[in-house]
Amino acid sequence: MFAVILSMLYKVARKLLSAPAVLRRDTSKDAELRVLRHEDAVLRRQISSPVHYEPSTGSG
Template sequence: MIVSWLYKVTRKLLTVPSVLLRRGTAKDSELLVLRHENAVLRRQLTGPVRYEPADRF
């Protein structure tokens, strides 16, 4: 249990520098990919999108 918790905390701490040091082009390309994925998923829905408060957060 403790080993699992330490592993998760260590992984989170190691991802922080990578996020902070990324270049703007990498961030922009990731946003484009996510927007495209969102558009594809919206096309697959038949009804209107209903967001829960947790989804909006």
């Protein structure tokens, strides 16, 4: 029963906190695009450079 109440409170809190984002849709969309472009650039750098793995010593 506690889990159900907690889940409902979580969903209500998410709706309330996301309400201002709806009012600033353009700003949040711009910020999301900037973050995605940054993530894309980071991932592309990681792919272009070789990945080096060191063997485990077995003592960890």
